[in-house]
Amino acid sequence: MSQPSYDRYPLAVTNSLSRKKEIFKAINPPLVGMYLCGPTVYGDPHLGHARSAVNFDVIFRYLTFLEYKVRYVRNITDVGHLEDEVAGTGEDKVSKKARLEKLEPMEIVQLYTYRYRDALRLLNVLPPSVEPTATGHILEQIEVIQSILEHGYAYESDGSVYFDLEKYAQQKDYGQLSGKVLDDLISGSRQTEGLDEKRSPHDFALWKKASPEHIMRWNSPWGEGFPGWHLECTAMSTKYLGETFDIHGGGLDLQFPHHEAEIAQCHAAFHKQPANYWIHHNLITIDGQKMSKSQGNFITLEQLFTGEHPLLVQAYSPMTVRFFILQAHYRSPVDFSNEALQAAEKGLVRLTNALATLEKLDHQPAEADEVLNREINQLCEQCYLHMSDDFNTARLIAVLFEIGSKINGLYNQQITLSSLDSDTFQRMHNTFQGFIGEVLGLNAEKSDDSQQQKEGLIQLLIDIRNKARADKDFATSDQIRDQLKSLGVQLKDEKSGGTTYSFTN
RNA sequence: GGUAGCGUGGCCGAGUGGCUAGGCAGAGGUCUGCAAAACCUCUUACAGCGGUUCGAAUCCGCUCGCUACCUCCA
Structure with missing residues (x-):
């Protein structure tokens, strides 16, 4: 009878493809298919993983809150991610870690997958609908390769299969996501040796022949080998969400080359674009510098939660970290500092205190104050409008603080509680609780x-x-x-x- | 060098052609046995220089500074 919330609050999202805010239209509402590139599990989860997971968790939660039925796929990369993708000479990240720690590759995968999930659970990130692994989808990846070969956009070379980027770029629109032109890439590329197998240095591997000492290997029509990194996302998103689905997400750092390659693979294999909306979140910096493995300045989540890191003056709770991340818009860079975390910690206390105070209010409506009722209703409405405006959690939180002030005022009897009418009180209650708990996921741990x-x-x-x-x-x-x-x-x-x-x- | 973007008050961080978020920190006050919390009040910013406009922090140009991507990274 009543229209679904997503019709009442049309959603605008910034689409990286067009670089513009667009009105979100689901392919088949109320269903929404969403894919997020998950971690390569070869190390401890860090702040960057947290941002990615939390940002998309809130998107997942808000879409669900708007009564969409979301199938959310977030993969685990456990093979194929090389240290040096372009030269193709780098070692597989998982294999390398296994060699260094004298463990089986699957032990590495298992260990860091669990650590990742544990950290996300502490951060109150909901599990995705499907969490597929690359090694679990070798057959699907081989099928995609065959399809690309049949369409003529790939070639076999000494047991490996490469994507023919030059041919693709001539016939299709390559670079629409990153704004890059193939000629620039070629002219700007460094000299690499041992590229005889490839026709062009920027052709990327769909299938790599396994050298004799390589541990992770599977049979294929081209001999024993392993799949290329970009391929898994195409294979798994297609399997669970279809050839074209609604939302594809990831970190800004994946825009090129990973997502560009996915778009090319999907067009080459299916003559379709993979996703209608590409959503990229920004990255976390530390002292203004990008946090990365190669710079060695990354902070793991465990260190953050225990405070054991030279850069940390104290421990920060998972909820504080979550709140810290959500205080900025997902498209803005976030710079880590103790001061900012401490401010977030206090702000979160203020908000959760107001939530507890709300439960103490004993509302008995009497004579209504129209101005007050209108004001409260407008604040509630703004919660939806801000979230529907490209998931603006920063503005949402600002409004929640304002509602929190009203709640405190009502409790202190500086505002007359009975002058709220029943509908307004209910709406305030449900909105405040719903947006803090269900949408932002900032609810306190359950009592045991x-x-x-x-x-x-x-x-x-x-x-x-x-x-x-x-x-x-x-x-x-x-x-x-x-x-x-x-x-x-x-x-x-x-x-x-x-x-x-x-x-x- | 190519591409994308950023520069907001003590700090963090939204936003936008006129109504100039929010949090943290600081100052004063109310309340309290004293606190804490809460509430009220105060400090009023948009890198610089030009331009468009009745009006720009918001649009355009230039200058300076910073970052990311173009190699693996969320």
């Missing part, structure tokens, strides 16, 4: 048994302290409050005479 025990103990101390206060034994009451504070529990004496508490770490 030990949590309940802890809360019982705190309540006991509060009772003892309040008795001391009633007896004007402030030495005792202050001692309880000070010691609880040093344990990370902040007591607050309310005007009404009761005492509440919150956790400060």
Whole structure:
């Protein structure tokens, strides 16, 4: 009967293909297919992985919030990602790590896949609908290669298969995503040796012949080998989302060459574009420099959560990190600093305190204040409008702080609670809770048994302290409050005479 | 060199041709046994120089500074 939310709040997304904001139209609503390039699992998850996962988690959550039915595919790269893609001479990243640590490649894959998932769970990132691996889709990748060969955009050379970029660029529109022209690439490329197999240095491998010592190898029509890095995403997105799907995402650093190659492969194999909307999030910098493996300045998530890193003055909770990431728009660069993390930590406390206060409001409508009701309703409306404007979490959070101030005012009785009508109060309640919890995913951890025990103990101390206060034994009451504070529990004496508490770490 | 982008108040970070977010930090106040939290008030910015305009931080040009991609990276 009622129209779905996505019709009421049309979504604008910045499409990297056109470099413009476009109105999002799903191919087959309410279904939405979304693919995100996940990690290559050969090392510990770091801040950059967190940003990618959190940014797209919120996109996934908001689409779902708007009543789309989203199939969200986020892959795990466990083969084919070489150290030097262009020369094709680099070692496979997973293989190299396995060799260095004297482990089987699949042990490396298993170890870092679990670490990645564990870190994301702490960050309250929802699991994707499908999390496929490259090694689990060798057959599909071979099929894509065969299709590209049949269409004449690839060639076999000594047991390897390469994408014929020059031919493709002559006949199709290459470089639409990155704005790069093949001629520039060729003229700007460095001299490389041992490229006899390739017709052009920028032809990329679809299938690589395995050298005798190479461990990760599979049978194929071209002999034993392994798939090229760009290919897996084409094969897996096609399998689970179709030849053309709605949204393809990834980090800005993947735009070229990875995503450009995906577009070329898809056109060459299926004569279709893979995705209607390409969404790229910006990267995290540290002291203004890109965080990267090669610079050695990256901070792993474990280090961030424990504080054990030379650059960190303290530990930061996963929710603080999540909030820090979401305070900036996904297309803006984010520079890491302790000051910024600390500010985020405090801001998050303010927001979650307001959320707790909301639950304490006992609303009994009386005479309505129209100005106030209109104001609250407008704030609620803005939450949708900002998120529907290219997932602007920064503006959403600003509005949530404003609603939080209203909630505090209502609780302090500086604003008359009864002057809100029932609909407005309900809407404020659902919007505030929904956007903080369901959309931004900033909800506090669920309480378990030990949590309940802890809360019982705190309540006991509060009772003892309040008795001391009633007896004007402030030495005792202050001692309880000070010691609880040093344990990370902040007591607050309310005007009404009761005492509440919150956790400060 | 080619391509893309950025420069906002003490800090972080939105946004936009006129209504000039938000958070953190700082100052003062209300409340409180004292605190904490909350609330109120204050500090008012858009690199520089030109141009378009009734009006620009927002559009255009130039200058300076910074970053990313063009090699692997989220």
